[in-house]
Amino acid sequence: IMAILPDPPTSPRRSHRLAEPRQERLARWRFDVMIAATALVARMPLIHNNAADLEPIRAAVECSPGRFPNLGPLDLIRCSSLG
Known part of the structure; x- marks a missing residue:
């Protein structure tokens, strides 16, 4: 997954008019990729409070099925759909 999407596709988070530093954004993206890969391999649904962050990963897996056989x-x- 990291080979297909090496850079975070989402914009930096902002709080109190300060943009998230690039290194923090990259670390957050790598963590999201690891969690998504674990859910994919374990064949488990991934429950997330901001699933939009993971949509590019889902799209990459669907667009490249040969890279993710079986x-x-x-x-x-x-999370909002559960309540």
């Missing part, structure tokens, strides 16, 4: 689509569930 793995289904990444099943993203928004």
